Each structure stands twice: as C-alpha cells, then as structure tokens.
Amino acid sequence: MDFLKSAVASAIAKGSSFPYSLGDRVDISDSIWTLHNATKRDDASPCSVFTFDIASNKSRLPLAKNAVRKSRTLRHPGVIKVLDTIETDTNIYIITERVVPLSWHVKRRSLSEETSKWGLHTVATTLKFINEDASSVHGIVRASSVFTSESGEWKLGGFDVLSSMNDENAVIYTYGSLVPDAARYTAPEIVKSGWDIIKRNPLTAVDAYGLGILVFEVFNGNYTSDQAGKTTNVPPTMQQSYKRLCAANPKLRLSPAHFVEQGKKHGGFFQTPLIRLTDDIESLGLKNEAEREEFINELDELSDDFPEEFFKMKVLPELLKSVEFGGGGPKVLGAILKIGSKLSQEEFNSRLTPVIVRLFANPDRALRVCLLDNLPLMIDSLPQKIVNDKIFPPMTSGFTDAAPVVREQTVKAVLSVIGKLSDRTINGDLLKLLARTANDDQPGIRTNTTICLGKIAKNLGQNSRSKVLVAAFTRSLRDPFVHARNAGLLSLAATMEFFTEEDCAAKVLPAICPSLLDKEKMIRDQANKTLDVYLQRIRKFGDTMPETTVPASNSPETVKDTARIGTPHDKSWAGWAISSFTNKLTTANGEIEPAVNGAKPVEAEPARSASAPRPPKPTSSAPLDLLPSVAPRPVAQPLGRRSLSEQVVPNTNEVDETDEVYDAWGAMDDEDETKEGDPFSPTVTASSTPGPALAPKLAPVPYDDGGEPDFAGWLAAQSKAKKTLPKGLNKASSAVPAARSSSGNSILKPKTSTGSKKIDTKPKDDDLDDWGDAWD
Known part of the structure; x- marks a missing residue:
C-alpha cells in the first residue's frame, strides 16, 4: 500500500x-x-x-x-x-x-566521536535559538528529526509540532500525541500529565529531555524509553551534563543553552578543533596574521575522520577567498591543496583549477614557492591543456628569478609538470631554460638541473636527446662542486639506454675517464661503476660485430701480401714486425706496377752495399716552389731495414714531381711529428700545401738479392744530389713507415727539406769507423 x-x-x-x-x-x-x-x-x-x-x-x-x-x-x-x-x-x-536522515549514520554507527560532538553542538545551539530567541518549543527532538546536508552539517527538521509558547492554541497542546512513536520519546511528566504541563514547567524542559535522548542515540545507535540517563558509550567529559538533560524533574533539567555553555568551558566536551573551526571559518577574512596562523594550525590538527563534505562545501570556499583576496598566504594555500586532494575530478576542475591558474600569475615569491612545493598533490587533477598553456608560461619566470630558492623549486617542479607538457614545449622552451640553470652560480641548482635532466630523459625528443644529455652530463663532470660531478656520473649510468654504442665509445667514455683520478674518493668510486656499465655494453656490442669489413678475395697476390704483413696465428705484439722482416724477400714477387693517373715513373737508385747507411734527406725551410728539384725518396719501414734493392730513387730530372707529392699529402697533424734521431719514430714536417689524399704510384725497381755493398758507389750517387753526409751519420733521416694501398703499392710520405748542403765526398780516415753509430 x-x-x-x-x-x-x-x-x-x-x-x-x-x-x-x-x-x-x-x-x-x-x-x-x-x-x-x-x-x-x-x-x-x-x-x-x-x-x-x-x-x-x-x-x-x-x-x-x-x-x-x-x-x-x-x-x-x-x-x-x-x-x-x-x-x-x-x-x-x-x-x-x-x-x-541522520538515522542512517546512527544505525550504522558510522559517526566518529569528534563528528558526533560537532553535530550535537550544532543541534544544541539551534535549540537554544528556538527556545530563547523564538520563544518556541520543538517538541520532538530525536535522531529522526535531524538531517545532514551536503556539507555534512547537522540540520534540525521535523517541525510538525513546533509551537510558540505565546500562542494559546498551539498545535503541540492538541496534536502532540499524534506524532509517530511519541510514547517512546515523550518526557515523563507529559506521559503522566499530558502536553498542557508544558505551560507550568520551564519552556526548555521538553526539548532538553529530547536533546538527552539524541545524545544517547548518537553514541549507542538505538534508544528505548528506559535508557534515558544511562551513560553507556557517552564520552566521560559529557556524562554529567548529559544526566542533567535527562533528569526526571523538569525543573532540574539542564537547558540546551546551559549544555552548550558547559561544553564550551576550558577543557569542556565542546572544546574541539572541529567546533572551533566552525566558529571561526566565516570570519577568516577578518582575522589578522597571527589569528589566521593559529586558525591554520588548528586546521592541520584535524584528522582524516572528520566530515570531508564540510571541508569541501564550507571550509574550502572561505579559504579560497582568504588566499586570493584576504592575504591568506602560503599556509592557507597548503590547507586548500590538502582539502583539494580529496575532491573528485569534476569538483577540482570547477572549484580549484581557476584559482590555481590565477595564483600562478601572482608575483608573490612565498606564494609561488608554496605552489611549486604542493604541485605534486594537484598535478594529476589539472588538465594537460591548462598546465601547458596557462600554468607553465608564468611558471617559467621562476627559472630566472633573482631568489635562488625560487629557481631551485622551479627546477624541482619540472618533474611534476613534465607529463603534462607538449613535445614542442619540452624540446623548445624547457631545454633552453634548463640550459640556463645548468650554468647557475648556485652549485645546488646546477646539481638539481643535472638530476632533473636524468629523470626527464625519456620525455625528450629522440632527435635532440642524445646530444643534449651528453653535453649536459659531460659538462657536469667538470663541475668544481663534488655533488654536481657525482650527479653527472649517476645520470650517465641511469640514461645509458638513450645513447648509441658509437656515442658511448666516442663521447661518454672519454668524458668519464678523467673522473677515475678525481680528488674525491666518492667520485672515483662512482666513475668506476659508471665506466664498468658502459664497458660491458660496448664489449657486448663488439661481440656482435663482424671480424672484418674487408671483402674476401681469391687472388693469390692478395693472400701473399697478407701473409707478408702478419702471421694470423701469432698473437704476440711483435708478431707482424718479425714475420714481415723474415718473409720480406720470399713473399715479394714480381714488379711494382707503374704509377697511375699519368704520374712519371721514378728512376731506381744506384746499387749500393747492403751495409752502407742511407743518405740523409736534404731539408730546406724555403717555400715549396723554391725547393731543389729533388723528389723525396721512399721512407723506410719501422722496426727493420730494407736492402738497397728495395729502395726507390726519385727522379731528379723533374721538378714538378715534388709539387705533386706535397699536394697529395696536404697538411699533416702535429701528432705525426716525433723526436728527431729516433729510428723507431718517424719525423715529418707538416706541409701547408693541401692536396689529394693519395700519392701517385712509383715505378717498379728490381730487387738486389745479394752481394757486397758498394759504399763508394752510394757516395758518388749522393754527390750528384749535392748532399752532405754529416759526421757519424748523427743526423740520419728518420724512417717513415711505408703504407700500402689496397692494391699492394707503396704510398710514399714526403719529407720537407730544410735546405741543400754541399756534400764532401772525400772519406775521412779518422771517422770511418763511426758511420753506423746512428742506426744503433
């Protein structure tokens, strides 16, 4: 029905x-x-x-x-x-x-003690207003007459018999007994004498008795007519006042107003943070700084079991007004964000997002630092477009702020907002700003920038990521601040996956190696760890590479050449030098092919004794076109000597050959120059004349397979070139290793002459025994 x-x-x-x-x-x-x-x-x-x-x-x-x-x-x-x-x-x-209905929470026993006190305080205050200010009697105060609003506040309803005591024909006198379940909740004097007894007792007596029943219901969940005045589960500090509410004599009952007064005394049952918050929240904007700070401290003391709805509907709007218009400051903002973390996404967007956007545009440094500190609490609730378009642009001013604390907090906040920024913003504006903080005069900011880059590496664009990270981390390894260097090493170890093997070997490892001898042991230890990580990766990758990139050839000449320059089964470091020396004559067959590209063949050097020393190369500091028309002779192999039959004598009749050789080699690096007089280290003077990478091939020269050395003939040949043999050969020309082209031909490296000297061909009897000392 x-x-x-x-x-x-x-x-x-x-x-x-x-x-x-x-x-x-x-x-x-x-x-x-x-x-x-x-x-x-x-x-x-x-x-x-x-x-x-x-x-x-x-x-x-x-x-x-x-x-x-x-x-x-x-x-x-x-x-x-x-x-x-x-x-x-x-x-x-x-x-x-x-x-x-409050009865829902009462029956489920879902109310905490603090929330129950807060609600009872509200109901008692309302009854005080009805009894004293409105001169009325509610008549049916019980759990079924109380409701909770969307803000979690307790609201009094059930005005079925609410009557003014100034009305002689009030409804409560005639229809009070028609209220459902009236017998269970009616005061004992009314049960005995009827509703007219109200006129002869204190006006507050009926509602005070109903308030006592409500106290019992809130703390116990249910009520029967014989439980009035029992203190089961009632807080100890409230028991005495509660008993007086339920007194059988209506004239001895404690009125709702006195109940509130006793609860508000120092140490009373209504002295709770939640009740004080309720009393002060509406006047928050009028409080001075000290009072506001005290209020916020009490707000922080509230535990999580307090009604969230009240904070959302009542406290939050007042806090927003205070921080935006009343100078609430960072502490109020912290309370706002703490409450905002419990809002739904829709509630957050409608209530907090517009305010947060406006606060980021506020120039107050303390407010900005508080926003950045609490950004992790609210970033998940902020839409991506809002962060990228409206929050990050004003946030960038913090990277260049005069206050170091603002710059540092801005760098730290990048980790929170990076997931909400577009790729264009990250790889454009953000990297430029981080480049500034990487050079900051504060070492802590430089260190945090390095850490920040390491943590956001996965968000950087693939085209610029490797270049940016290598430049940033290797720079931090040279930072005078020890923790900045350590951060660079840790970041390199953490971001290794973003580098290619070529970058690891060519860029990262050379940058790490100096840190192995850092003055700080912490840096040395970390450098060793980071180096090991990269070496393992490079070695693992090297195992997957082919043994050689030279294409295989079936030509017997190629095989013989390979056998000449090294024995594949010889693993010692001197293996190819020895095998090259011993196999020199047996593996070199045929003739050297003539020069290509129209180059003129070089005349062979006259035969000389095998024991005779090679003549020194004339040197000259004159310009290229003023040099004598003598082509450079081929340089010798290191770690061994060639026989005279292997020497290639340049053609002295053509001046243009010298120019072509210099043009072919071009300028040499300083790394090719070694000390003069070292027979194992060639001395080469760099030419400033650029030229092609390869020299022209030389004419073939037959090999001399033996015989006594013709020392006199060698001296005669050198006299034609007008060269001077120094005493004891102590300025012998250094041998430059003869490289070979892929076809097996010799590619000669020229040596710049420093000037021609007159050769004395007359032997000196007292010095002949010292001629070979320079080769020892």
Missing part, C-alpha cells in the same frame, strides 16, 4: 506543472513525511522533497500544515533550508536543500 501511495505521489510530481523531478525515495522512520531525492528542472540543481499524502493521513493534516508554516518563517544556520512549499488537493510538498 505504501509503495502504491509513493508511486501515485511520484506520478503527480512528474506532471508538467511541477517544477521538480522526483528521484529515489529515501527511507525515513518515525515521520509523517515521505522523503525523495529530487532535482530542479530549471538548472538541474539537487534538492530534497518531503511529501505528505493528504488522503491517507487526514488525521495528521494539521501537523503537516504546521510544518509548512513554520518552515517558511524559521531561518537559522542549524535549520534545514527550505527552497519552496507546494500545496495541492492531494499532497503537500516541502522542497529543501539536499539532505540525508
């Missing part, structure tokens, strides 16, 4: 003329009303609708009409806010703010 009545009422309410849409029915006990969740059709705002069916409750119609009348006129923060009332021939509607 009740279901049918509810369906009929819902059908009526859904009529086109009814401005509210009824939703789910909410269970409510001990009441003449049916409660529905509803929404306003105009703006879809939430509300609640109390419905009274006239046809089925004609005897209680005066109670419903009294409730409508009192709801329209009674206004108090502790009273349910009424939006509208509608009366028809069949139903009476009271439309209020969205509420939930």
Whole structure:
C-alpha cells in the first residue's frame, strides 16, 4: 500500500506543472513525511522533497500544515533550508536543500566521536535559538528529526509540532500525541500529565529531555524509553551534563543553552578543533596574521575522520577567498591543496583549477614557492591543456628569478609538470631554460638541473636527446662542486639506454675517464661503476660485430701480401714486425706496377752495399716552389731495414714531381711529428700545401738479392744530389713507415727539406769507423 501511495505521489510530481523531478525515495522512520531525492528542472540543481499524502493521513493534516508554516518563517544556520512549499488537493510538498536522515549514520554507527560532538553542538545551539530567541518549543527532538546536508552539517527538521509558547492554541497542546512513536520519546511528566504541563514547567524542559535522548542515540545507535540517563558509550567529559538533560524533574533539567555553555568551558566536551573551526571559518577574512596562523594550525590538527563534505562545501570556499583576496598566504594555500586532494575530478576542475591558474600569475615569491612545493598533490587533477598553456608560461619566470630558492623549486617542479607538457614545449622552451640553470652560480641548482635532466630523459625528443644529455652530463663532470660531478656520473649510468654504442665509445667514455683520478674518493668510486656499465655494453656490442669489413678475395697476390704483413696465428705484439722482416724477400714477387693517373715513373737508385747507411734527406725551410728539384725518396719501414734493392730513387730530372707529392699529402697533424734521431719514430714536417689524399704510384725497381755493398758507389750517387753526409751519420733521416694501398703499392710520405748542403765526398780516415753509430 505504501509503495502504491509513493508511486501515485511520484506520478503527480512528474506532471508538467511541477517544477521538480522526483528521484529515489529515501527511507525515513518515525515521520509523517515521505522523503525523495529530487532535482530542479530549471538548472538541474539537487534538492530534497518531503511529501505528505493528504488522503491517507487526514488525521495528521494539521501537523503537516504546521510544518509548512513554520518552515517558511524559521531561518537559522542549524535549520534545514527550505527552497519552496507546494500545496495541492492531494499532497503537500516541502522542497529543501539536499539532505540525508541522520538515522542512517546512527544505525550504522558510522559517526566518529569528534563528528558526533560537532553535530550535537550544532543541534544544541539551534535549540537554544528556538527556545530563547523564538520563544518556541520543538517538541520532538530525536535522531529522526535531524538531517545532514551536503556539507555534512547537522540540520534540525521535523517541525510538525513546533509551537510558540505565546500562542494559546498551539498545535503541540492538541496534536502532540499524534506524532509517530511519541510514547517512546515523550518526557515523563507529559506521559503522566499530558502536553498542557508544558505551560507550568520551564519552556526548555521538553526539548532538553529530547536533546538527552539524541545524545544517547548518537553514541549507542538505538534508544528505548528506559535508557534515558544511562551513560553507556557517552564520552566521560559529557556524562554529567548529559544526566542533567535527562533528569526526571523538569525543573532540574539542564537547558540546551546551559549544555552548550558547559561544553564550551576550558577543557569542556565542546572544546574541539572541529567546533572551533566552525566558529571561526566565516570570519577568516577578518582575522589578522597571527589569528589566521593559529586558525591554520588548528586546521592541520584535524584528522582524516572528520566530515570531508564540510571541508569541501564550507571550509574550502572561505579559504579560497582568504588566499586570493584576504592575504591568506602560503599556509592557507597548503590547507586548500590538502582539502583539494580529496575532491573528485569534476569538483577540482570547477572549484580549484581557476584559482590555481590565477595564483600562478601572482608575483608573490612565498606564494609561488608554496605552489611549486604542493604541485605534486594537484598535478594529476589539472588538465594537460591548462598546465601547458596557462600554468607553465608564468611558471617559467621562476627559472630566472633573482631568489635562488625560487629557481631551485622551479627546477624541482619540472618533474611534476613534465607529463603534462607538449613535445614542442619540452624540446623548445624547457631545454633552453634548463640550459640556463645548468650554468647557475648556485652549485645546488646546477646539481638539481643535472638530476632533473636524468629523470626527464625519456620525455625528450629522440632527435635532440642524445646530444643534449651528453653535453649536459659531460659538462657536469667538470663541475668544481663534488655533488654536481657525482650527479653527472649517476645520470650517465641511469640514461645509458638513450645513447648509441658509437656515442658511448666516442663521447661518454672519454668524458668519464678523467673522473677515475678525481680528488674525491666518492667520485672515483662512482666513475668506476659508471665506466664498468658502459664497458660491458660496448664489449657486448663488439661481440656482435663482424671480424672484418674487408671483402674476401681469391687472388693469390692478395693472400701473399697478407701473409707478408702478419702471421694470423701469432698473437704476440711483435708478431707482424718479425714475420714481415723474415718473409720480406720470399713473399715479394714480381714488379711494382707503374704509377697511375699519368704520374712519371721514378728512376731506381744506384746499387749500393747492403751495409752502407742511407743518405740523409736534404731539408730546406724555403717555400715549396723554391725547393731543389729533388723528389723525396721512399721512407723506410719501422722496426727493420730494407736492402738497397728495395729502395726507390726519385727522379731528379723533374721538378714538378715534388709539387705533386706535397699536394697529395696536404697538411699533416702535429701528432705525426716525433723526436728527431729516433729510428723507431718517424719525423715529418707538416706541409701547408693541401692536396689529394693519395700519392701517385712509383715505378717498379728490381730487387738486389745479394752481394757486397758498394759504399763508394752510394757516395758518388749522393754527390750528384749535392748532399752532405754529416759526421757519424748523427743526423740520419728518420724512417717513415711505408703504407700500402689496397692494391699492394707503396704510398710514399714526403719529407720537407730544410735546405741543400754541399756534400764532401772525400772519406775521412779518422771517422770511418763511426758511420753506423746512428742506426744503433
């Protein structure tokens, strides 16, 4: 039957003329009303609708009409806010703010002690207003008459018998007994003498007794008529005052006003952070700095079991006003973000996001640092477009701020916002700004920049990532600040996956090696660890590479050449030098091919004794076109001597050959120059004349396979070139190793002459025994 009545009422309410849409029915006990969740059709705002069916409750119609009348006129923060009332021939509607019966929480025992005290304080304060200011009696104070709003606050309802004691014909005198389950909640004097006894007792007696019953219900979950005054589960600090509320003698009962007064005393049961917060929140904007700081400290003391709805609906708006317009400062902002972490995504976007965007544009440094510190708490709730377009641009001013703390916090905040920035912003503006902080005069900021780059490496673009990271980390390895160097080594180890093997070998390892001898042991140890990581990777990659990139050839000449320059089975470091020396004559067959590209063949040097020393190369510091028309002779192989038959004598009749050789080699690096007189280290003077990379091939010269050396003939040949043989050959020309081209021909490296000297061909008898000392 009740279901049918509810369906009929819902059908009526859904009529086109009814401005509210009824939703789910909410269970409510001990009441003449049916409660529905509803929404306003105009703006879809939430509300609640109390419905009274006239046809089925004609005897209680005066109670419903009294409730409508009192709801329209009674206004108090502790009273349910009424939006509208509608009366028809069949139903009476009271439309209020969205509420939930307190009996739901009471039956589930889901209320904490602090929240219960806070709610009882609100109800007692409201009853004080009704009794003293409105000179009225509520009459049915119980859990079923109290509701919780969307903000979690307790609201007093159930005004069915609310009556002014100035009214001689008040409803409570005539219809008080018609209230559902009145016998269980009625005060003992009314049970004994009826409702008229109210006139002869204190005005507050009835509501004080009802407040005592509410206290028992809140802390125990249920109530029977014989439990009034029992202190089960009632907080010890409240027990004495609670007993006086339930006193059998109405003249000895504690009024709601005195109950609040006793609770507010120092150390009283109503001296809680939550109650103090409620009292002070509305005047937060009027408080001075010291009072505001005290308020925020109390706010921080609140635990997580306090009603979140109250903070969202009541505390948060006041805090936002204070921080944005009232100079609330960083502490208030911290409280805002703490509350904001419990908001849903939709609530956060509507309430906090616009304020946060405006605060980032605020030039106050303390506020900016607080925003950056708390950015991790709110970044997940901020939309990506908002962060990239409206938050990051003003945030960039922190990279260049005069205060080091702002620069440092801005660098740290990059880790929070990096996931919300576009690739263009990251690889453009952000990297430019981090390049500035990498050169900051504060060593801590430089260190944090290196750490930041290591942690955001995966977010950088592939085209610039390797170049940026190598440049940044290798630079940090030269930083005078020890922790900056350590951060560079740690970052290199952590970001190794982003470098190619070529970068690891050519760029990273050379940069790490100097740190192996760092003055700080911490850096040396970390450098060894980082170096080991990179070496393992390079070695592993090297194992996958082919043994050689030279293409295989079936030509027997190539095989012989290979055998000449080294024995593959010889693993010693001197292997090829020895094998080259021993196989020199046996493996070199045939003739050296003539020069290509039109180069003129070089005439062979006259035969000389095998024991005779080679003549020195004339040197000259004159320009290239002023040099004598003598082509450079081929240089000797290191670690061994050639026989005279292997020497290639340049053609002395052509001046242009010298120019072609110099042009072929071009300028030489300083690394090719060694000390003069060392027979194992060639001395080469760099030419400033650029030229092609390869020299022209030389004409073939037959080998001399033996015989006594012709020392006199060699001297005669050198006299034609007008060269001077120094005493004891102590300025012998250094031998430059003869390289070979891929075809097996010799490629000669010229030596710059420093000037021609006159050769004395007359042997000196007293010095002949010293001629070979220079080769030892």
